[in-house]
Amino acid sequence: MMATAPRRQTLPAGEPDAEHRRHVVSALVIDRPGTLNRVSGLLRARSFNIESLTVGTTHEPGKSRMTIAIRGDDGHLRQVLAQLERVIDVLEVHDLTTVPHVELELALVELEPPDGPDAESRLRAALDAAGGELITPADGSWRARLTATPTEIDRALEALRPLGLRRLVRAGAVAMTTTAQTTTPTENGEPRA
Amino acid sequence: MTALRLPDDQPTPVAARTVAPRIGARAVCEALVREGATTIFGYPGGTVLPIYDVLREFPLRHILVRHEQGGAHAADGFSRATGGVGVAIATSGPGAINLVTGLATAMMDSVPMVAITGNVPRALLGKDAFQETDIVGIALPVTKYATVVMDPDEVPLAMAEAFEIARSGRPGPVLLDFPKDVLQLETSAPHPEPHELRLPGLLRPVRGDVPEADELAELIGRAERPLILAGHGVQIADATELLRQVAERSEVPVAHTLLGIGNMDETHRLSAGYAGMHGWMHVNKAIQQCDLLVGIGCRYDDRITGKTSTFAPRATIVHVDVDRSEIGKNVRTDLGIVADAGDLLAALLRRLPQSEPRTAWLEQIAEWRVVSEARSWHGSGAWREGRLSADYVIDRIGEATGHQATLVSDVGQNQMWAARYFGFRKPFHHLSSGGLGTMGYAVPAAMGAALGTPERETWAVVGDGGFQMTMQELATLVQDQIPVRIAVLNNHRLGMIRQWQEIIYDENYHSAELLGPDLVRLCEAYGIPAWRATKPEEVDGVIAEARKAPGPALIDFHLDEAQNVYPMMLPGKGLSEMVEGGAE
Numbered sequence: 001m002m003a004t005a006p007r008r009q010t011l012p013a014g015e016p017d018a019e020h021r022r023h024v025v026s027a028l029v030i031d032r033p034g035t036l037n038r039v040s041g042l043l044r045a046r047s048f049n050i051e052s053l054t055v056g057t058t059h060e061p062g063k064s065r066m067t068i069a070i071r072g073d074d075g076h077l078r079q080v081l082a083q084l085e086r087v088i089d090v091l092e093v094h095d096l097t098t099v100p101h102v103e104l105e106l107a108l109v110e111l112e113p114p115d116g117p118d119a120e121s122r123l124r125a126a127l128d129a130a131g132g133e134l135i136t137p138a139d140g141s142w143r144a145r146l147t148a149t150p151t152e153i154d155r156a157l158e159a160l161r162p163l164g165l166r167r168l169v170r171a172g173a174v175a176m177t178t179t180a181q182t183t184t185p186t187e188n189g190e191p192r193a
Numbered sequence: 194m195t196a197l198r199l200p201d202d203q204p205t206p207v208a209a210r211t212v213a214p215r216i217g218a219r220a221v222c223e224a225l226v227r228e229g230a231t232t233i234f235g236y237p238g239g240t241v242l243p244i245y246d247v248l249r250e251f252p253l254r255h256i257l258v259r260h261e262q263g264g265a266h267a268a269d270g271f272s273r274a275t276g277g278v279g280v281a282i283a284t285s286g287p288g289a290i291n292l293v294t295g296l297a298t299a300m301m302d303s304v305p306m307v308a309i310t311g312n313v314p315r316a317l318l319g320k321d322a323f324q325e326t327d328i329v330g331i332a333l334p335v336t337k338y339a340t341v342v343m344d345p346d347e348v349p350l351a352m353a354e355a356f357e358i359a360r361s362g363r364p365g366p367v368l369l370d371f372p373k374d375v376l377q378l379e380t381s382a383p384h385p386e387p388h389e390l391r392l393p394g395l396l397r398p399v400r401g402d403v404p405e406a407d408e409l410a411e412l413i414g415r416a417e418r419p420l421i422l423a424g425h426g427v428q429i430a431d432a433t434e435l436l437r438q439v440a441e442r443s444e445v446p447v448a449h450t451l452l453g454i455g456n457m458d459e460t461h462r463l464s465a466g467y468a469g470m471h472g473w474m475h476v477n478k479a480i481q482q483c484d485l486l487v488g489i490g491c492r493y494d495d496r497i498t499g500k501t502s503t504f505a506p507r508a509t510i511v512h513v514d515v516d517r518s519e520i521g522k523n524v525r526t527d528l529g530i531v532a533d534a535g536d537l538l539a540a541l542l543r544r545l546p547q548s549e550p551r552t553a554w555l556e557q558i559a560e561w562r563v564v565s566e567a568r569s570w571h572g573s574g575a576w577r578e579g580r581l582s583a584d585y586v587i588d589r590i591g592e593a594t595g596h597q598a599t600l601v602s603d604v605g606q607n608q609m610w611a612a613r614y615f616g617f618r619k620p621f622h623h624l625s626s627g628g629l630g631t632m633g634y635a636v637p638a639a640m641g642a643a644l645g646t647p648e649r650e651t652w653a654v655v656g657d658g659g660f661q662m663t664m665q666e667l668a669t670l671v672q673d674q675i676p677v678r679i680a681v682l683n684n685h686r687l688g689m690i691r692q693w694q695e696i697i698y699d700e701n702y703h704s705a706e707l708l709g710p711d712l713v714r715l716c717e718a719y720g721i722p723a724w725r726a727t728k729p730e731e732v733d734g735v736i737a738e739a740r741k742a743p744g745p746a747l748i749d750f751h752l753d754e755a756q757n758v759y760p761m762m763l764p765g766k767g768l769s770e771m772v773e774g775g776a777e
Contacts, residue, residue, distance in 0.1 A: 030394060034329065034340065041333055075521070082518030088338045088358060091394045 022051070023077055024103055024175045025068040027084060028092040031057065035089040039066060042087065046080050048072050052105075052150075052172030063091065067174045069150070096175050103175040105150045109157070111142040112164025123163050130156030149173075213250075217345040218243035218376040220384075221309065222251040224352030227384055228307075230280050232256060232271065232644050234264035238284020239324060240311025243376035256644065256673055259665040261288050263637035265295020266663070268306050270638030273624045274599055275645035276431065278305045278359050285312045286324030289370070290331065294631060296366045297335035301628025302452060303429060305364035307355050308336075314374040315343060329370050337365030343372065345380035353385050354392055362396050363516040364429060398515045398533045405530045406540035409487065409511060412528070413545065416485035416509075418554045419445045422468060422497070425452035425627070426490015426514060432535035433620045436489070437461065439538050444548040446558060448476045450491045451612055454623040459616050465558060469497040470762040471609040474568070475561035477760075477768040480505050482557075487511045490534040493523040494628070501525075503767035513537045568759075568773055576729040580753035583607065583682045585729055587614040590652060590680060593736045598650040599624065599642050603635035603659035606688035609758040611654045622649075633662030639677045640666060650740070651676065657683040657709045667719045670745035678739045679747040681712055684754045692757045696772065697764070712749040723747040 029035045036055060043050060051069040058065045070077070077095070085093045096103075107130075114120035123142075127133070130148040146153050150173050157165065213219075221244055225233065232254045237245045248255055258264040261283040268279030283289050289310040299306045313322040332339040338358045342351045348371075355367040413419055427436050433456050440447050440463045447457050448465040457464040468476040480486060486508040491497065493512065498504040501524050511528045512520050520529035530537060576585035587610050590598070601624040602611035608625055617623050624642055626634040639653035660681050670677055682688075691705035716723035722742050724735040732750070739746040759774030 034333070037330065038333060045334055079518060079522050082520075086363075086396050086516065086518060088392065088394050 020071045020073055021097070022069065022071050024096045024101065024173060025066075025070060025081065025084075026094045026096050026175055026177075027066040027068065027090055028058070029055075029064050029066055030089040030091065031062050031064040032089055035064070036066075038087050038089060039068075039084060042084055043068070043070070043080065046076070046083075048077075048080065052170070054172040054174050056174070067172070069173045094177070096177060100178045101175050102178055103149055103173050104147060105153055105173045106171040107146040107153050107157075108167075108169045109144050109146065109160060109165060110167040111144065111160060112166060113140070113142050114163065119163055123160065126156050126159035126163070129159070132156065213247075214379045215381065216243065216247070216377055216379055217348045217371065218247050219250070220345070220348040220380055220382070221352060221371070221376065222247060222253060224349055224356075224384060225253060225280060226251055228352070228356045229277060232641075233280040233282060234258050234267040234271075234641065235282030235309075236261050236264055236284065236288055238286075238288045238311065240285040240313060240371075240373040241282055241288075241309070241376070242311075243373065244282065244309070244311075254644075256640070256669060256675075258637065258669050260663070261291035262294050262633070263640070263663055263666045263669065265292045265306070265308065266298065266631075266634050266637035267641035267644075267666075268308070269295060269299045269302075269304050269634075270601060270624055270641030271645040272299070272304050272306055272641075273302075273638070274621055274642035274649075274651075276621060277645070278307055278356055279641060279645075280307050280309065282309045283311075284324065285310060285328070285373075286326045288324075289328035290326060292368075293331060293335060294629075296332055296368065298626045298629045298631045298634060299366040300335050300337065302626065303364050303425060304366065305359040306366040307352075307359055308332075308366060308368040310368060310370045311376065312341065312370050312372045315372045316374075318372060328368065332368045335366075336368050339368040339370070341370040341372070342375055345375050345378040346382040348375065348380060349382050349384040350390070354390050357387075357390055357392060358395060362398055363426075396517075398531070398536075400533065400536060402543075403530065403532045403537050403540040405528075405532070406537060406544055408528060409513075409530065409537075410541055410544040412485055412509060412511065413443050413445060413487070413541075414548075416483075417551075418479075418483045418557075419443070419485040419487065419551075420465065420479050420483040420508075421445050421447045422450065422480070422486060422488045422491055423447050423453045423456040424450040424489065424491025426534045427453060427456045427538075428490075428620045430490065430515075430533050430535035431620075432538050433457070435535055435538035435542060439541050439545065442542060442545045442547055444551045444555075445487070446479065446555060448472075448479065450494075450497055451608075451625060451627040452623075453491060454612060455617045455620040458618045460618070462555075466562075467612050470499070471613070471758050471760065473562070473613070474565035474760050474771060474773065475558055477762075477771060478561045478565075479558050481507070481769050483508050485509050485511070487513070489513045489537065490515070492519055492628075495523070498524055498768070499762045499770075500765060500767040503769060575753040575756060579728060581727060581729055581732070581750060582753050582756050583610040583684075583750070584614045586680060586682060586726075586732055586750050586752075587611055587654065588616075589732045589736055590654075591615040593733065593740065594650055594652070598622070598652050599639075599646060601625065601635045601639040601642055601651065601653045603653070603655040604630045604632045605656050605659065605690075606684075606692065606756075606758050607635075607654050607656040607659070607682045610682065613758075632659040635659060636663050636670075636677070636679060637666045639679070640670060640675050643675050643677045644673075651678065653677055653679045655679065655681055656688060657681055657685060657712075658687045658707055660712075661707075661709055664715075667716070667721060667745070671719050671721060674744040676743065677745050678742070679745070681747065681749050682752055683709070683712070683749050684752040684756065685709065686754065688756075689758070692761075695757070696761070712747060716747050721745050721747055723749065725749040725751065727751040
């Protein structure tokens with residue numbers, strides 16, 4: 001967690017890892033025009049391709065939370081997160097990848113109407129596996145929402161594709177730590193001991 | 194918040210009132226005065242005219258530059274020489290965009306600055322109005338912060354926050370964009386007290402003792418061949434005196450980066466000298482041979498390290514920086530400490546016992562130094578044969594001014610010669626665009642430095658290429674009689690380009706030859722006293738003459754055109770693979 005990183009640091013050389021691991025980054029930011037631009041601009045300048053980025057309000061007025069799913073080598077990303085941390089409108093940055101967290105995504109799909117009971121049961125099974133639920137089936141269309149981890153949604157989509165996936169909209173991942181908050185940011189953004 | 198007033202609800206013109214209302218523009222000027230600004234650099238235009246309309250009422254000296262880039266560099270030079278926060282003003286659209294090079298220059302070198310731009314009235318924003326541009330969007334990646342102020346009542350707070358952001362922690366430039374009507378509308382909003390600033394996201398360094406200094410003190414105690422590499426951060430923290438004390442207490446020699454020039458008096462027995470791509474061989478050897486390298490307030494950037502995999506191979510590498518994101522960015526770091534350079538040095542001083550002289554190590558460096566200076570001292574040595582060489586010119590300016598002048602260098606060969614041969618003694622006396630490498634920096638930045646430190650003599654050292662990039666500021670120097678002495682190291686070419694083409698591109702010279710005006714006659718047209726020197730024996734005379742001028746002066750030094758800067762680290766190579774020249 002960047003905001004609580006110790007002042008003393010030992011870091012290996014900045015050689016890139018071969019593997020570009022998926023990271024889920026959570027940033028608490030000030031809700032103000034331009035904040036998204038600052039964050040995404042910094043990631044762009046460092047050539048990161050954002051897999052998904054969501055922004056929404058939090059329990060605290062005036063503060064928003066961004067969840068950024070991103071692939072990149074660990075050392076490079078750690079350095080970029082430290083740079084994100086110094087953006088004036090960014091209050092906290094955490095890489096959730098290394099701490100217990102829950103991650104969920106919402107997806108909306110429109111499907112071909114199944115051409116028989118067998119197809120329908122396969123479709124329903126795929127939806128069930130990803131927290132899916134049919135919405136407005138009465139109008140003859142087959143639309144559903146899926147609420148699951150991004151990986152579960154990926155799998156469900158693989159199963160749905162051969163059954164006729166007409167349209168897909170994904171919301172991007174949101175995530176939250178599942179450990180108790182150990183620090184509370186003070187007024188000036190520095191964590192309390 | 195006042196209700197948004199749109200152009201059909203124009204404020205009454207100031208002149209029509211008997212009591213001048215306190216409009217946004219006045220709040221801007223009040224804030225500048227409150228923040229300690231005395232001299233500001235700007236260029237008027239439609240959207241900032243409300244500021245120019247009230248400027249006379251405030252104790253602010255406005256320097257009318259000839260191009261906004263010059264204004265930004267002048268504000269930068271003012272900041273670097275004084276340790277304060279320089280201010281630049283530009284109008285919307287092209288005026289604001291012309292600031293960008295100066296903002297990026299300041300950003301790369303952690304120079305505090307506040308840039309004020311006008312923009313079209315709020316109701317016209319986003320409508321492609323005349324001279325409208327999204328300057329905040331353009332400035333974001335090259336500023337520490339940039340924002341638009343959309344409410345006159347927000348002006349005092351936005352101004353106070355801009356200055357606080359610019360100078361706190363790792364300093365940097367801040368741009369505030371004011372739609373014209375925000376400057377024209379009345380506001381009674383008071384200037385905030387420090388505790389009223391809303392900057393929860395501003396990283397402020399933890400101040401006070403640095404417990405991690407225990408570990409560093411132990412490393413220094415154990416090391417046989419320790420070396421400190423001190424950068425700009427030491428001067429930003431105003432900690433050069435502490436650095437000297439730490440060096441003397443621990444008997445550790447101190448190398449410096451380009452912007453770390455002035456951290457130590459170069460004649461001090463523990464000052465190793467300038468490191469890096471065109472640094473002294475003995476310093477680079479010391480980096481490669483040391484067993485402990487303590488980087489303080491530097492970035493370990495590529496011009497210092499070369500190939501990082503072969504950098505300081507025998508050393509435990511320590512990196513102290515106020516900016517956490519610098520640590521581990523470029524080189525393997527065995528111990529990183531996030532702290533203000535001054536706090537760290539003070540903490541070290543409290544912990545370090547007086548060291549025995551490290552005779553063997555210091556003698557080794559001294560031995561390397563003898564070889565290094567014999568090979569490259571005065572570079573080509575052309576001056577010995579009656580041909581004028583840059584190293585000689587820089588050396589003579591240093592001697593003539595007792596090494597007490599502020600020297601503002603441009604970018605390229607001139608910058609490296611200035612760094613190597615001037616012989617700096619004090620902090621804040623060497624200004625240069627180290628990170629961005631902005632040609633055209635020297636003359637306008639020297640203008641700002643000279644105005645900020647009238648008690649000092651200010652020299653701009655610039656090549657004929659960089660000079661031609663911003664020479665429009667000669668008129669500013671004349672109009673305000675700013676006493677900058679300009680030494681043009683004129684080799685009628687882009688010297689560093691030619692050097693790279695000679696050494697790396699197999700002598701395939703393209704666009705390196707540079708036609709320029711007759712600089713003496715050019716200065717005559719501007720009313721600036723100017724001299725030309727073509728032989729070594731003329732150098733002292735013209736420097737003495739130029740120093741007597743009450744205002745600006747220029748010397749056109751016609752150099753031997755074949756001179757290169759050596760040693761040189763080739764791109765992609767390491768500090769142990771320097772090319773040595775100077776034998777031609």
